[in-house]
Structures are given as C-alpha cells and as structure tokens.
Amino acid sequence: MIVLDMSMSLDGFVVGPDDSVEEPMGRGGFRLFNWLDDRDSDGPSGQVYREAMTTRALIAGRRTFEHAGRWNGDHHDGVPMFILTHHVDEGDVPPGTAVFVTDVAEAAARAKEAAGDRNVLVHGAGAGQALLKAGLVDEIEVHLVNVLLGQGRRFFDNLPAEYIELEPIRQLVDRDVTHLRYRVVR
Amino acid sequence: MIVLDMSMSLDGFVVGPDDSVEEPMGRGGFRLFNWLDDRDSDGPSGQVYREAMTTRALIAGRRTFEHAGRWNGDHHDGVPMFILTHHVDEGDVPPGTAVFVTDVAEAAARAKEAAGDRNVLVHGAGAGQALLKAGLVDEIEVHLVNVLLGQGRRFFDNLPAEYIELEPIRQLVDRDVTHLRYRVVR
Numbered sequence: 621m622i623v624l625d626m627s628m629s630l631d632g633f634v635v636g637p638d639d640s641v642e643e644p645m646g647r648g649g650f651r652l653f654n655w656l657d658d659r660d661s662d663g664p665s666g667q668v669y670r671e672a673m674t675t676r677a678l679i680a681g682r683r684t685f686e687h688a689g690r691w692n693g694d695h696h697d698g699v700p701m702f703i704l705t706h707h708v709d710e711g712d713v714p715p716g717t718a719v720f721v722t723d724v725a726e727a728a729a730r731a732k733e734a735a736g737d738r739n740v741l742v743h744g745a746g747a748g749q750a751l752l753k754a755g756l757v758d759e760i761e762v763h764l765v766n767v768l769l770g771q772g773r774r775f776f777d778n779l780p781a782e783y784i785e786l787e788p789i790r791q792l793v794d795r796d797v798t799h800l801r802y803r804v805v806r
Numbered sequence: 807m808i809v810l811d812m813s814m815s816l817d818g819f820v821v822g823p824d825d826s827v828e829e830p831m832g833r834g835g836f837r838l839f840n841w842l843d844d845r846d847s848d849g850p851s852g853q854v855y856r857e858a859m860t861t862r863a864l865i866a867g868r869r870t871f872e873h874a875g876r877w878n879g880d881h882h883d884g885v886p887m888f889i890l891t892h893h894v895d896e897g898d899v900p901p902g903t904a905v906f907v908t909d910v911a912e913a914a915a916r917a918k919e920a921a922g923d924r925n926v927l928v929h930g931a932g933a934g935q936a937l938l939k940a941g942l943v944d945e946i947e948v949h950l951v952n953v954l955l956g957q958g959r960r961f962f963d964n965l966p967a968e969y970i971e972l973e974p975i976r977q978l979v980d981r982d983v984t985h986l987r988y989r990v991v992r
Binding site (some may be wrong): 631752782 | 847938950961966971972977
C-alpha cells in the first residue's frame with residue numbers, strides 16, 4: 621500500500637518560501653516539524669511516527685531528495701528509496717539504498733515489491749502529486765500543523781480539476797498537530 | 807469576536823474552478839456543502855451549524871456576496887452584513903441588511919459593534935484573507951471536507967510569508983467532514 625505522509629500547515633504548505641539545498645525547508649519551514657519532538661512519546665505523535673517507520677520502502681521526488689542531502693543514502697533503517705526524477709546525469713549514482721526512477725508507475729511498482737506486505741512511504745509534494753495524478757495513492761496521512769505559513773510550497777498543487785474522494789480513517793490530536801489519515805476512494 | 811468560517815477541501819479549496827454568478831461554487835464546488843445535509847442533526851455537524859447561526863453580524867467579500875445573489879439581502883435571521891469591496895457604483899444600494907464597506911478595519915469594527923456580545927461570522931476567501939492580513943481574526947473554523955477538488959479558489963492564499971500561530975480549540979468528526987476550530991494567537 622502506498623501512503624503519502626506529509627507535515628502540512630493549515631494553509632497547505634509543506635515547505636516555507638525560498639527552499640534550497642542550504643535551507644531545505646524554506647524560510648521557517650522547520651516549524652512544521654515541531655511535533656516530531658514528541659516522536660518518542662507514548663502519545664499520538666509517537667504512534668504515527670512509529671507507524672511511518674514500519675514502512676519498508678520510500679518514494680520521494682528529486683527535489684526533496686536533493687534538499688535533504690540525499691538522506692546520506694539512508695532514510696530509515698536502510699529501506700530501498702525510489703527517487704522520481706525527470707533526468708539522470710550520466711555517472712550520477714545516488715548513495716546507499718537510493719535509485720533514480722523516471723517513470724511514476726515503475727517507481728510505484730518497484731517500491732511495492734520492495735516493501736512486500738508492508739507499506740510504502742511517500743515524501744515530498746512533487747512525488748505525491750505525480751502519484752495522485754496517476755491514481756497510485758492508497759492512503760494519505762497529513763500531519764496538520766497548527767500554524768499558517770503564508771507562503772511556500774504546497775502539498776496539493778498542479779492537480780487536474782477532478783474529485784478525489786477520501787474516506788477518513790483516523791484523527792489523532794496531539795501537541796501542535798492533528799494527524800489526519802484518509803483512504804483514497806477509487 | 808471575529809470567526810472565519812469556511813468549508814474547505816483537504817487540498818485547500820473553498821470553491822471549484824470557474825466560479826461565476828451562474829455557478830457560484832465553481833464546477834463541482836457544491837460538493838463542499840454535502841455535510842450541511844446534517845445541519846439539523848444532533849451530531850457535530852448540527853452543533854457547529856447551529857453555533858454559526860448564533861452569530862449576529864456577517865462580513866463577506868464582494869465576490870462571495872455577488873456570486874451568492876447578494877443573499878437576497880438576508881444571510882441568516884436578518885443579521886447586519888458588511889460587504890468588503892474595493893469600489894461602490896453610485897446608486898448601488900445593496901438589499902436588506904447589507905452595506906458596502908471599503909475599509910477592512912472599519913468593516914471589522916462595525917460588525918463587532920453590531921454583533922454586541924455575540925460573534926461575527928466571516929464568509930469568503932477574499933474577506934478572510936483581508937482580515938487575516940490585518941490581524942483582525944480571532945478564530946478560524948474550517949469544515950475540512952473529505953475530498954480533493956484539484957483546482958479552484960483557495961481559502962488561504964495571497965498571505966505574506968509570516969507565521970500565524972494557531973491554538974486548537976476543537977476537533978469534531980462527522981459524516982464527510984472534520985470540523986476544526988482554532989484560536990489565532992497574537
């Protein structure tokens with residue numbers, strides 16, 4: 621199962637303005653990760669964090685991957701990472717368990733195969749949008765953070781004007797965040 | 807107290823694409839109001855609807871007002887309506903309890919005075935954004951609807967790149983919607 625998993629401000633941003641390699645979350649965007657201070661707690665934020673860590677493959681967009689310093693080749697516990705990109709420079713071999721993939725359906729298929737009976741985690745607005753457009757997303761977990769950022773990069777953007785119906789699975793409230801999980805209805 | 811009150815898709819839209827007088831919610835945008843089928847229920851959607859109806863003044867943007875057929879001069883129970891607009895044509899007197907106001911601070915002050923010890927309801931993305939920018943919003947009630955619309959008019963847009971911290975007050979889950987209420991921290 622493929623799960624989009626993103627921390628998002630109430631106004632829809634996953635990264636603040638002017639994101640770059642030097643400032644991967646954009647100006648002020650790390651505000652969205654304050655809730656991760658509770659990742660080791662017994663509360664809801666700990667629960668959803670531990671769930672995310674049980675995923676056994678990752679799909680991410682190239683921009684997210686580069687801005688995160690290619691995660692030094694390891695996102696969590698050495699799970700395979702499939703990095704969606706339009707173009708691969710000759711000789712550019714990503715580190716660790718990462719591979720570049722140029723086709724979204726191929727990325728989804730390979731990630732699901734790698735994950736076996738566990739879930740695939742998707743990080744990054746670009747990868748999320750590509751998978752949503754292709755109808756390949758099973759669930760969406762939004763960590764809705766109690767802040768308006770005003771500007772930045774949006775989680776949901778550049779999608780066609782078509783309904784995607786969602787079925788709510790779970791709502792968990794914790795310090796600074798509401799964790800909302802939905803199933804994508806197909 | 808001034809309360810922004812809007813139904814919004816998970817991807818941040820309050821109106822579908824191509825909204826107009828003929829199609830005030832844009833293509834497919836009425837999807838966002840399905841939860842109002844439960845407005846007379848004893849459940850959460852009934853509760854939040856009845857609360858909204860206890861407000862004793864309304865602020866809305868000109869676009870929302872016109873697309874709603876000027877609400878025939880009455881939004882609910884004849885409460886005063888302050889319609890934010892950039893320009894008023896000579897001789898254009900709005901119907902019923904509506905008046906045009908060109909200054910956002912004046913609209914807020916007059917609406918609060920009219921509401922007395924009750925709340926002011928704000929409808930429309932434009933009015934909401936103007937009041938947020940001016941620091942005049944006390945609470946935000948988002949009826950977060952279980953759908954992605956893909957395109958349309960966004961609730962939160964055109965804001966400066968500045969944090970607005972929110973304090974969660976209430977989360978109520980009902981059929982098709984999660985009602986999220988926040989206090990704006992100043």
